[in-house]
Amino acid sequence: METVINRFVLLNPPSVFEGILFFLLLILVLYGSFRSTKHLAGSKKRATLISLHLLSFLLIIFILFNPGFKVEHYKEEKRNLAVLVDSTWSMNLPGDRDGNVRTEKVKNYLEQNNDFLSQMEKNFYVEYFFFDQELKPTSLDSILKNEPLGTKTKIGKVLEELIDKKNKGGLDVAIIISDGADNDGSTNMYDRLKGIDLIINTVSPVTVDSMNDVWIDDIISSEVAFLRYPFSIEVVIKTSRPENFKIPVTLYKEDKLMSIKEASINPESKEARVKFEINPLSLGRKIYTVYIPVLSEELITENNQKSFFTDVIINKIRVLHVAGSPSWDVKFLRKALKRNPNIDLVSFFILRDPSDLVFASERELSLIPFPVNEIFSKELDTFDVVIFQNFHFQPYGIFGFHLKNLKDYVSKDGGAFLMIGGSNSFNSGDYGRTLISDILPVELDYLPTTLSETISNQEFHPELTAIGKNHPITRIVPNKDENERHWKKMPELEGLNIVQGLNQSAMSLLKTPDGQPILAIENVDFGKVAAFMSDSSWKWNFVLGSEGNVSPHYEKFWNRLLLWFLNDPELKDIRVKTDKPIYNPGENAKIEISTLGDDLNNQKALPLLIYPNGMENEIELEKTSYNRLIGKVQVGGSGIHKISVNPGTDSSLYNDLNVSETIFIVEPPENEVRGPTANNNILQSLAERTGGKYITTDDRLENLKIDTSKKKTITGYKTMRFWDNPLTFVVLLGLLSSEWLLRRRWGLK
The missing domain is CATH 2.60.40.10 (Immunoglobulins)
Incomplete structure (x- = not known):
């Protein structure tokens, strides 16, 4: 529907300065007219000349303003209405004393006011938007199904987008449904609304006056x-x-x-x-x-x-190494440990037994006294690993409470303990009668025995057990088959500490041909322990070792044992990681799984996402290279999530390293849950400053201030100026000539 409207306009309207100037000129013209006609007899004549003079001046000024008529053609059309619904995480919080969630209150509210919205869609061009940090077009159906997961509420940024739509002619009135929990930190939010003819109505699902939080x-x-x-x-x-x-x-x-x-x-x-x-x-x-x-x-x-x-x-692996007597085994182990720049080695090398008969003073024989109390009562928890190598505790003032401290260091404090064989270790060192036997992975004899019953001096070749073939401690070469070949080439060992077998939860990685354990390991509560039942591993130092250097196999074996003590992730055959440690609910976590050298086709990796409630979900991954898989998975609700990857080996063989895991946090965006997270004052101010109205979901949408009349859009116009009409010039000329003729006739200049 089109309408035509004629209206008077000034095409060259005066500025404030020009208006003041014209007013002063008017006063000056009046003053001049009164002064020039003061000698004229008769008030009618005087009034006539002043009127003609004033009319001429006003007509000239009027012409300078370029007056005219503007004929405008309008088209009436529906107004544009935008309905904005907050989709940030704070909308998942309660909005009233009954604990009703804000987003559910909004959904119910829109359904209850469906007739009103339908009427609005008849009277307006209605657009629906979600908003968090920006506007996102949506539909009413999507709003009713949406779960708000936005991480930040930026009402100021949303206002900028509304103003931009207004300036482009695409918006006339807006309804903002939100809890007002703005966390943008914008200080000039309301300044952006100055001079903007945009009515904003606001609706809040928070229907309590105050929140104690x-x-x-x-x-x-x-x-x-x-x-x-x-x-x-x-x-x-x-x-x-x-x-x-x-x-x-x-x-x-x-x-x-x-x-x-x-x-x-x-x-x-x-x-x-x-x-x-x-x-x-x-x-x-x-x-x-x-x-x-x-x-x-x-x-x-x-x-x-x-x-x-x-x-x-x-930072550094802090190792306490206590050796009971000089030997090749002690020498090469200390050398290997000292070569590792990541090890901080504190070594006590016992050169003599306190019971030895000597003919010199204590000062001449001892470099430093063995600080038993200092180590086992005060400093024990500062070490990552404690090693007893062919060490007999009794002659050095180590009592039962010291050994109890060592046991607690492992089982309660998560420490690591390694005992290496020799004539003063295991049964030969009477450890079967101590609390240390409770944490060792092998079973010892409680009763004292003779040396011949506790040590075998025969030579034997170490063999990998079924577990040892897969365990990272004995993986001195990355490839599994090649690793087994290298172990078969290792020199024979000489001398073995005889024990009564393995603990039930212990594992043997190396064994003798007749099945006696050589290397046994075990998890003990929070800590780890290992036992190496021979004092001749130094012979391995000569495999691939050049003169004067430590063999790479010998060094790698002991270093990997230390890394196992610390549960170092670098020992994992399969590694799993996420792109970040903290996610918001509903966010996609990017997963990457890689192997150390092996083709993933040879692995039966099964990645699982384990939710806080214990439920599991298999993760689909895409292979990007021979040893790398990537994928993503949508995380669930708040809590600690775990990604677990089983490499496909028999999980009953070794439970400590058969699964690679990583954990991450899922929790709401901290800006959206920090404090009461509702601000109805912002919504009230927005409505008041723009001429709208603020209500809550307890009120009806009909209460909002919405003009349902159609808006008029100019489709064209035509301007007719007075100066274009010759009659204007004739009138001005008539006024000026009439004044001139009358002045001459009445004797004025």
Whole structure:
């Protein structure tokens, strides 16, 4: 429908300065007219000349303003309405005292007002949008099915996009449905609305006046830590409650309780800070979670816990090496350990027994005294690995409580212990009667025995066990078949400590031809232990070793044993990693799986995503190279997720290294759950400043301020200027000539 409207316009409207100037000229013209006609007799004549003079001046000024008529052609059409629905994560939080989720309240609200929306679609060109950090076109059906997963609410940025649509003629009125939890930090949000003729109505699903909330605002921690080096974290707790109160703060490592402390909230700052100290005892990614209890009348519980990660790496492997007597075995092992730049070696080399008969003073014979109490009572937990090599504990003042400390160091503190054979080790060293026998992977005889019953002096060739053929400790060559060939070429060993067999959970990696264990390993609670039942491994040093150097096989064997003690991920045949350690719910995690040299076609790797509730989901991967697979998987709800890859070997053979794993955190975006995460004041201000109206989901949409009349769009216009009409010139000429003739006739100049 088109309409025509004629209206008077000034094509050259004066500015403020020009208006003042014309007004002053008008006063000056009036003053001149009065002054020039003051000698004229008769008031009618005087009034006539002044009127003609004033009319002439006004007509000239009028012509300068370029007046005319503008004939405009309008087309009436429907207005443009935009409905914006918040799709950020905070919409998953409760919006009322009954715990109803905000996004569900919005969906129900739109369904209840479906008739109104249908009427709006008849009267308006309606567009639907999601928004978080920007506008995203959608439909009403999609809104009713959507799960809000946006990571940040930027209302200021959304307003910029609305203004841009308004300036382009594509928007007349908007409805914003949101909790107002803006976390953009924009200070000039409202300044952007100045001079913009855009009505914004706002609807909030948060129908409570205030929210009492206590939340974990931040955890200050390092993303990298060193093994057995304690580090501190600081937990920042904030609240919207004004009173002073105390609250317990609990620290967990995955599902293990680490510590509990009490925080006292300062009523002025409404904040408390708590510090924890953590001593990482194993390598790899560690995930910790801090919890605070949910208080009464607290609606939001999602921010009462927060997880963080730390990647634990090796600074240096700190090794305590105690050797009982000089030997070739001790010499070459110490040499191999000292060659490794990643090992910090503390070695005690026992040159004599305290019971030896000598004819010299103690000062002349001892370099330093053996600091038993210092080591086994104070400094033990500073070492990553403790090695007893052909060492008899009794002559050196090592008592039962010292050995108990060593046992606790392994089983409780996650330490590692290695015993190497000789005439003073295992049964020969009377360890069967000590607490050390509880943690060794081999069974010892409790009763004292003769040396001939505890040591065999025969030569034998070491053989890989079924487990040893696959275990990374004995993988001195990457290729499995080649590795077995190299072990068959290793020199024979001489001398074997005789034990009563393996513990039930221990594993033998090397054995004698008649099945006696040579190398046995075991996980003991939180720690690891190994036993090497011979003192002649030094012979392996001459395999591929040049003169004066350590053999690469000999060195690699002992180094890989130390790495196994630390559970180093580098020992894994299959490695798995994700592109980042923290994800938001619904985000896609990128997975990469690789092998060390072997073709993945030879591996039966089965990658699984394990959810916090224990459910498993197989991950589909794409092969990008002979030893690399990549893929992605959508993560679920909050919690610690694990990706586990089984290399396809018999899991019953060795449970500690048959599976490669990595863990990551899934939790809501911290900006979306930090604090009460609702701000109806922003929504109220937006509506007031733009001429709209603010309501909640308890009100009807009909209450919004929406003009349903059609808008008029100019389709064309025509301008007719007065100056284009000759009559204007005739009138001006008539006024000027009439004044001139009358002045002459009445005797004026």
